[in-house]
Amino acid sequence: MSADENDSQVKQEPEELPSASKRSRPLPKAGRLFQEQTPKIFEAAPRDLRRLTRRDLLVFGAGSLAALASFRYLLPQDTLARLGVDALDSPRKERFLNGALRFDDDVAEAIYSSDRLVPTYSKSQITPLKNNYEGVTPDPSYIPGWRLHLEGLASGLSLSLDLPTLLARFRSHEQITRFVCVEGWSAIAWWSGLKFADLLQAYPPISQARWAGVNSSLNLDENGNPDPYYASLDLATARHPQTLLATHFNGQSLTVDHGAPLRLLVPVKLGLKNVKAVTKITYTVDEPSDYWAERGYSHYDGI
Amino acid sequence: MSESSASASMMHPTQTNGSPVAAGVSAKETTVPVIRKHHLLVRWSHWLNVPILLGLILSGMSIYWASPVYQHNPDPSTGNVDYVADIGTWICAHVPGLHHYSSPPDWIYNHMSLGPYLLANALRLHWFFAYLFMLNGLVYILGLALSGDWRALLPRLTDLRDAAKVQLYYVGKPFAVLLRRTWLHPRFTTKYNALQRLAYFSMPVAACLSIATGWSIHKPMQLHWLVAIFGGYNAARMWHFWLMWLFILFVVPHVILVFTDGWDTLRSMIAGWSARVHGSEGFEDER
Numbered sequence: 187m188s189a190d191e192n193d194s195q196v197k198q199e200p201e202e203l204p205s206a207s208k209r210s211r212p213l214p215k216a217g218r219l220f221q222e223q224t225p226k227i228f229e230a231a232p233r234d235l236r237r238l239t240r241r242d243l244l245v246f247g248a249g250s251l252a253a254l255a256s257f258r259y260l261l262p263q264d265t266l267a268r269l270g271v272d273a274l275d276s277p278r279k280e281r282f283l284n285g286a287l288r289f290d291d292d293v294a295e296a297i298y299s300s301d302r303l304v305p306t307y308s309k310s311q312i313t314p315l316k317n318n319y320e321g322v323t324p325d326p327s328y329i330p331g332w333r334l335h336l337e338g339l340a341s342g343l344s345l346s347l348d349l350p351t352l353l354a355r356f357r358s359h360e361q362i363t364r365f366v367c368v369e370g371w372s373a374i375a376w377w378s379g380l381k382f383a384d385l386l387q388a389y390p391p392i393s394q395a396r397w398a399g400v401n402s403s404l405n406l407d408e409n410g411n412p413d414p415y416y417a418s419l420d421l422a423t424a425r426h427p428q429t430l431l432a433t434h435f436n437g438q439s440l441t442v443d444h445g446a447p448l449r450l451l452v453p454v455k456l457g458l459k460n461v462k463a464v465t466k467i468t469y470t471v472d473e474p475s476d477y478w479a480e481r482g483y484s485h486y487d488g489i
Numbered sequence: 490m491s492e493s494s495a496s497a498s499m500m501h502p503t504q505t506n507g508s509p510v511a512a513g514v515s516a517k518e519t520t521v522p523v524i525r526k527h528h529l530l531v532r533w534s535h536w537l538n539v540p541i542l543l544g545l546i547l548s549g550m551s552i553y554w555a556s557p558v559y560q561h562n563p564d565p566s567t568g569n570v571d572y573v574a575d576i577g578t579w580i581c582a583h584v585p586g587l588h589h590y591s592s593p594p595d596w597i598y599n600h601m602s603l604g605p606y607l608l609a610n611a612l613r614l615h616w617f618f619a620y621l622f623m624l625n626g627l628v629y630i631l632g633l634a635l636s637g638d639w640r641a642l643l644p645r646l647t648d649l650r651d652a653a654k655v656q657l658y659y660v661g662k663p664f665a666v667l668l669r670r671t672w673l674h675p676r677f678t679t680k681y682n683a684l685q686r687l688a689y690f691s692m693p694v695a696a697c698l699s700i701a702t703g704w705s706i707h708k709p710m711q712l713h714w715l716v717a718i719f720g721g722y723n724a725a726r727m728w729h730f731w732l733m734w735l736f737i738l739f740v741v742p743h744v745i746l747v748f749t750d751g752w753d754t755l756r757s758m759i760a761g762w763s764a765r766v767h768g769s770e771g772f773e774d775e776r
Contacts, residue, residue, distance in 0.1 A: 220640060220643060221640060222640045222641045222643075222679055222680060223637055223640060223641075225524050225525060225526075225680065226524070226525040227522050227523070227524050227525075227766055228522065228523050228524075228525065228762070229520040229521070229522055229523075230520060230521060230522075230523055231519050231520050231521075232519070232520075232521055233519075235521070235523065235762075235764075238760060239756060239759075239760050242759050242760040242761075243759060243760075246536070246759050249536065253539070253540040256540070257540065257543075257544075260544075260614060260617070261547075261603065261614075262603055262604075262607050262610040262611075262614075264603075264604050264606075264607060265547075265603040265604050265607070268599060268604060283610075283613045283614070283617065284613070286613055286614075286616050286617035286620070287612075287613050287616065289616075289620070290616040290620075294708065294711075297708065297711045297712075298711060299711070302710075302711060304710040304713065305710075305713050364709070364710075364722065366709060366710075366722070367556065368555075368608070368612070369555040369556040369608065370552065370553070370555055370556035370557075370558065370706075370726065371556040372709075372722055372723070453710060454710045454711070481609060482609030482610065482613065483609050483612065484612070488708070488711070489707070489708055489709055489710050489711070
């Protein structure tokens, strides 16, 4: 029995709890709002308390088991294998986790604004940008014969444009922006090229088009074999004033490392949408396939 | 132990008409006073934080692995740039039994994350748990608002000094036990002592900062003003990383102290009530 209980019995003031007595001083109204309240004390039969505790413990135990089960369901196979647990690999799991990814994409699309410009930097803030080609960097011998193919145009034609035509036809814009990779690294780089919006205006897509499929047939895998790369880009983002089809990097013509002779530069998306050495753009009504979305990453990738 | 002694004394008939609530109840020896502790929503969100934070940390460290924010120049022999991988290598070199670990640089990632080479999986899980974390935070805030218990969490002007006293008590307690000395806990009449209050108040603050830094890493272009508040993109990543460590640093003593304090305290977060109506033994006297 603690000392204060003894005191209260001696003083015959059992209703004055020590905690309550400290708070009985009147306070100004604003002070009372922030004042800790005297805790509520209830009388209960021990039998009822045992029953309620048993009930809450059962709920707690069921919840713990449910949490364990959902971890077994959600964690990647490799992680579970390391823990010595068999994975439950069902298509439902993939659909569930892709649902989380889709939800996040919808949030990203909702907060996107075509008038919101990304921050730009000065030349002194430029940082090195590494060549992040997954496979072998292509040999520059493709550059002289390179052409950009456009499909899904309102005219119904398929167009094929070479670099001098593009450079002559469109005004060049330059910007120093941050390039953000899904892996977490980022770099500030100086780009110049034509605005995607200008290309869309000059060669309008079919009226119902909402998407651009941006392809590079020049991409190679790690053994040097062709591994065409393709990214989906919503036209709302393609029309963003800072979305470029870049031809120059840090004041020089693009090198193969950075996707010569023309790459997509879309600073409001993760780096993986910034297709290097673009060879074909196809406008579509439905979302075209996306290389990394097929490998478990997001479709929208808006940042 | 203190719980049972308190309940035993409460069954004394002179005590039953003492508590204001008991006045309405017909006095019987069979009832005991209990004190309301935590709102149902606070308890649910408290326990849901366990799997959610675990999921966030495991997936978060897998994301960190893909491009560590703390990097040094490439190691001449291994090419490694990651300080976290270095710590794993050090652990495997110095901890007995780990000398033959197959991939020392992955040791930390194999024990504190989903594992290396799982970026796509980790991102999906991180978003899933992050949205749950934000929802759970709203449940917590709702529980605090409905119960009025947010008042018990507000730091007071005297808290720094009082928290130091409680800290001193915790540091001295093991020695006092060894030397068989009496070592009394500083007296407090509020729901939490000053150190608890600072610790519990810092958690929702850290959660808000984690969410804000998380969003600024996730949407650095649309939310570039938020990135600027944290001092840039990489700075936001560093904040996010250290906030994770703050949660881990909180959890370790939190769990130890709950088990030291006993079943009554643990039960109060499961069932919501406590039988420690008058505080417990080992406390300083009221002066």
